[in-house]
Amino acid sequence: xxxxxxxxxxxxxxxxxxxxxxxxxxxxxxxxxxxxxxxxxxxxxxxxxxxxxxxxxxxxxxxxxxxxxxxxxxxxxxxxxxxxxxxxxxxxxxxxxxxxxxxxxxxxxxxxxxxxxxxxxxxxxxxxxxxxxxxxxxxxxxxxxxxxxxxxxxxxxxxxxxxxxxxxxxxxxxxxxxxxxxxxxxxxxxxxxxxxxxxxxxxxxxxxxxxxxxxxxxxxxxxxxxxxxxxxxxxxxxxxxxxxxxxxxxxxxxxxxxxxxxxxxxxxxxxxxxxxxxxxxxxxxxxxxxxxxxxxxxxxxxxxxxxxxxxxxxxxxxxxxxxxxxxxxxxxxxxxxxxxxxxxxxxxxxxxxxxxxxxxxxxxxxxxxxxxxxxxxxxxxxxxxxxxxxxxxxxxxxxxxxxxxxxxxxxxxxxxxxxxxxxxxxxxxxxxxxxxxxxxxxxx
Amino acid sequence: xxxxxxxxxxxxxxxxxxxxxxxxxxxxxxxxxxxxxxxxxxxxxxxxxxxxxxxxxxxxxxxxxxxxxxxxxxxxxxxxxxxxxxxxxxxxxxxxxxxxxxxxxxxxxxxxxxxxxxxxxxxxxxxxxxxxxxxxxxxxxxxxxxxxxxxxxxxxxxxxxxxxxxxxxxxxxxxxxxxxxxxxxxxxxxxxxxxxxxxxxxxxxxxxxxxxxxxxxxxxxxxxxxxxxxxxxxxxxxxxxxxxxxxxxxxxxxxxxxxxxxxxxxxxxxxxxxxxxxxxxxxxxxxxxxxxxxxxxxxxxxxxxxxxxxxxxxxxxxxxxxxxxxxxxxxxxxxxxxxxxxxxxxxxxxxxxxxxxxxxxxxxxxxxxxxxxxxxxxxxxxxxxxxxxxxxxxxxxxxxxxxxxxxxxxxxxxxxxxxxxxxxxxxxxxxxxxxxxxxxxxxx
Numbered sequence: 016x017x018x019x020x021x022x023x024x025x026x027x028x029x030x031x032x033x034x035x036x037x038x039x040x041x042x043x044x045x046x047x048x049x050x051x052x053x054x055x056x057x058x059x060x061x062x063x064x065x066x067x068x069x070x071x072x073x074x075x076x077x078x079x080x081x082x083x084x085x086x087x088x089x090x091x092x093x094x095x096x097x098x099x100x101x102x103x104x105x106x107x108x109x110x111x112x113x114x115x116x117x118x119x120x121x122x123x124x125x126x127x128x129x130x131x132x133x134x135x136x137x138x139x140x141x142x143x144x145x146x147x148x149x150x151x152x153x154x155x156x157x158x159x160x161x162x163x164x165x166x167x168x169x170x171x172x173x174x175x176x177x178x179x180x181x182x183x184x185x186x187x188x189x190x191x192x193x194x195x196x197x198x199x200x201x202x203x204x205x206x207x208x209x210x211x212x213x214x215x216x217x218x219x220x221x222x223x224x225x226x227x228x229x230x231x232x233x234x235x236x237x238x239x240x241x242x243x244x245x246x247x248x249x250x251x252x253x254x255x256x257x258x259x260x261x262x263x264x265x266x267x268x269x270x271x272x273x274x275x276x277x278x279x280x281x282x283x284x285x286x287x288x289x290x291x292x293x294x295x296x297x298x299x300x301x302x303x304x305x306x307x308x309x310x311x312x313x314x315x316x317x318x319x320x321x322x323x324x325x326x327x328x329x330x331x332x333x334x335x336x337x338x339x340x341x342x343x344x345x346x347x348x349x350x351x352x353x354x355x356x357x358x359x360x361x362x363x364x365x366x367x368x369x370x371x372x373x374x375x376x377x378x379x380x381x382x383x384x385x386x387x388x389x390x391x392x393x394x395x396x397x398x399x400x401x402x403x404x405x406x407x408x409x410x411x412x413x414x415x416x417x418x419x420x421x422x423x424x425x426x427x428x429x430x431x432x433x434x435x436x437x438x439x440x441x442x443x444x445x446x447x448x449x450x451x452x453x454x455x456x457x458x459x
Numbered sequence: 460x461x462x463x464x465x466x467x468x469x470x471x472x473x474x475x476x477x478x479x480x481x482x483x484x485x486x487x488x489x490x491x492x493x494x495x496x497x498x499x500x501x502x503x504x505x506x507x508x509x510x511x512x513x514x515x516x517x518x519x520x521x522x523x524x525x526x527x528x529x530x531x532x533x534x535x536x537x538x539x540x541x542x543x544x545x546x547x548x549x550x551x552x553x554x555x556x557x558x559x560x561x562x563x564x565x566x567x568x569x570x571x572x573x574x575x576x577x578x579x580x581x582x583x584x585x586x587x588x589x590x591x592x593x594x595x596x597x598x599x600x601x602x603x604x605x606x607x608x609x610x611x612x613x614x615x616x617x618x619x620x621x622x623x624x625x626x627x628x629x630x631x632x633x634x635x636x637x638x639x640x641x642x643x644x645x646x647x648x649x650x651x652x653x654x655x656x657x658x659x660x661x662x663x664x665x666x667x668x669x670x671x672x673x674x675x676x677x678x679x680x681x682x683x684x685x686x687x688x689x690x691x692x693x694x695x696x697x698x699x700x701x702x703x704x705x706x707x708x709x710x711x712x713x714x715x716x717x718x719x720x721x722x723x724x725x726x727x728x729x730x731x732x733x734x735x736x737x738x739x740x741x742x743x744x745x746x747x748x749x750x751x752x753x754x755x756x757x758x759x760x761x762x763x764x765x766x767x768x769x770x771x772x773x774x775x776x777x778x779x780x781x782x783x784x785x786x787x788x789x790x791x792x793x794x795x796x797x798x799x800x801x802x803x804x805x806x807x808x809x810x811x812x813x814x815x816x817x818x819x820x821x822x823x824x825x826x827x828x829x830x831x832x833x834x835x836x837x838x839x840x841x842x843x844x845x846x847x848x849x850x851x852x853x854x855x856x857x858x859x860x861x862x863x864x865x866x867x868x869x870x871x872x873x874x875x876x877x878x879x880x881x882x883x884x885x886x887x888x889x890x891x892x893x894x895x896x897x898x899x900x901x902x903x
């Protein structure tokens with residue numbers, strides 16, 4: 016393990032973070048060309064070393080299978096652990112996508128002539144040191160690490176014990192290839208292995224600039240409540256599809272099914288279907304039939320149940336409306352109006368992604384404007400809420416918070432900015448004293 | 460007081476926050492024209508009611524004078540409490556500046572064609588409900604409230620007891636004038652008066668979107684550590700002026716003096732002067748003479764003291780290097796090189812604002828690039844680090860953090876964004892299944 020943690024062996028996480036801080040200073044000065052070339056070279060390295068990575072993953076999966084058979088691991092977690100043979104190629108392809116993104120650093124976000132010879136520039140720069148805590152999925156490693164490197168940030172990765180060999184093999188390959196780039200410090204990517212490190216990590220304010228927990232709702236909430244380091248929690252997804260009275264029923268069925276079935280464990284899958292009363296009798300039999308064909312358990316409000324007298328729809332309880340099932344279960348509710356639909360979303364939604372299906376453009380625009388969520392969709396599956404699908408290259412997480420980054424968070428979320436002011440001996444006293452006046456002229 | 464807290468009298472802060480949330484929904488739908496007209500009308504109202512506000516302020520100042528004479532208040536706090544006769548006009552002028560800023564809402568931050576008929580827009584929108592906790596200065600009320608209204612946010616204001624009458628008179632005038640704008644809810648601005656409310660405020664996660672504490676370092680730290688609501692703390696300022704070996708001495712003296720003397724209580728005033736050893740013998744006698752003329756106490760490292768054999772320079776202790784004096788005191792250190800200067804800033808700076816004085820352009824650019832702070836200045840006083848001077852209209856605070864907003868935080872810091880996705884029944888399964896490919900074409 017020493018090889019992937021800065022050669023420091025049993026070094027504590029505070030000292031690992033300090034190495035990362037030093038590395039981040041070097042990273043911030045690299046050209047985009049160097050960062051891009053390194054990423055492309057690492058993509059090649061992953062493919063060249065695919066057997067090594069798959070062997071390490073097989074070890075993890077072997078141990079996990081035993082756990083699984085004893086009930087010590089959920090099938091969902093197990094399926095996320097496995098790297099398929101095509102998985103390495105996909106990781107490499109994603110890395111190349113991130114590599115070719117425009118340089119996120121040194122972007123001029125604003126330029127103002129405050130006065131003659133006094134010019135203010137607002138310019139993007141890296142955050143510094145990012146820490147990501149995640150479980151199972153080893154493909155999080157290249158995804159997060161590539162976004163970090165492209166944006167000039169050092170990254171600390173704390174994966175789950177179940178994926179220890181997989182994660183270590185990927186990071187080892189990554190660091191080995193970095194040796195070809197003497198300007199890129201190997202300490203720019205470091206694995207953190209022990210569980211006790213997480214507690215220590217939460218206290219490293221000033222050492223770590225941003226902590227991104229990816230995991231269960233309870234896990235993310237624990238991190239948010241106990242961290243002194245700024246946290247952007249990967250969001251809980253209680254997402255809705257609202258089928259308006261003027262919906263195209265074919266689109267409504269298709270979008271509902273895709274939103275639920277395409278990958279039910281994802282945070283952007285739908286949990287509650289809201290149906291306008293005027294269209295309920297026509298739409299619900301069609302969509303419920305399709306949902307059942309896809310093995311989705313439907314839990315309905317009394318008005319939904321009334322449409323299915325043979326009682327094949329389970330009764331939805333109050334708790335259902337705020338539950339992220341992450342499973343083939345869907346709660347369904349009939350609402351009296353557009354306004355009631357909005358009210359339900361306001362009360363139970365997690366501000367992640369909300370969708371309306373309608374052919375009424377005016378109603379669609381109202382929905383997109385009035386619903387307070389990171390993603391507001393018209394006639395499109397909630398499953399599109401994803402950094403790769405949005406064209407961000409990849410994502411370090413999806414934020415339900417409104418500060419800094421909202422929704423899928425790519426390289427831009429890993430940058431901040433600084434104000435550069437260039438003068439010629441300018442002092443404030445002359446402006447306060449009325450000798451000089453600010454121009455505040457925006458520059459192109 | 461009932462008039463300024465949503466007519467709810469003794470209502471708890473949770474219910475005040477809920478009123479603010481409802482108001483924020485209406486605010487988010489207002490046109491820029493309405494928000495701007497309301498602000499201009501309020502600016503007039505403040506001027507028309509200046510006597511009323513000055514009378515209220517005189518009451519607060521009368522009570523404060525008694526406290527002051529008993530040592531129950533610092534002179535600095537007292538001076539911030541007083542509204543000068545010209546103060547109302549200045550408040551109104553600032554309001555008009557904020558009113559005429561470009562609309563911060565509905566800005567298209569990005570537009571991408573994900574595929575035929577599937578268009579993604581990233582658009583700015585208000586945060587929702589902002590809470591600001593501050594002490595003394597009643598001019599914070601119009602400054603913060605104007606930025607909030609311009610950016611479509613509801614605001615909860617918790618001022619200090621010492622300014623209760625002043626704050627209430629301003630908010631009352633504000634709300635009275637809002638009656639002329641039936642679309643703008645009066646609950647968009649609410650005063651919170653009791654001290655116990657602050658504790659409750661810290662727990663209103665989900666009800667309040669952003670909490671901005673303005674006050675002492677200890678106060679801000681307390682809020683940051685105890686709040687479940689996201690906090691952007693008004694930053695501590697341990698700012699440096701670094702006088703390089705190739706500095707123009709006239710500029711160096713002038714920038715140092717302005718940075719220290721122009722308003723020493725401000726967070727953007729300088730606390731430590733770093734001087735390159737090659738220029739120390741020539742520069743220090745000049746600057747120290749000027750500083751003493753301005754009643755600044757100089758605390759020097761041994762090399763500084765050695766230059767003043769008559770021992771008029773006090774010895775700086777380790778504690779001095781990390782102290783924000785907020786007073787007419789300046790610590791001074793001679794450093795061996797540019798690198799040593801950077802190292803000192805890295806160790807002791809608060810990432811607020813850092814300045815270099817030099818005629819060497821290459822050295823200046825290195826400084827602006829390598830120093831990690833919200834503001835990095837070349838040949839300009841640290842006192843320019845201010846929302847109004849930056850052309851942001853005003854500021855709700857200055858953030859030393861790197862997330863969301865950095866440095867002086869104006870209307871942009873009070874906005875977030877949402878992703879609007881418009882499709883025509885698009886589903887993810889077709890992309891995962893390889894039937895369709897993403898285009899990810901940036902739109903102009």
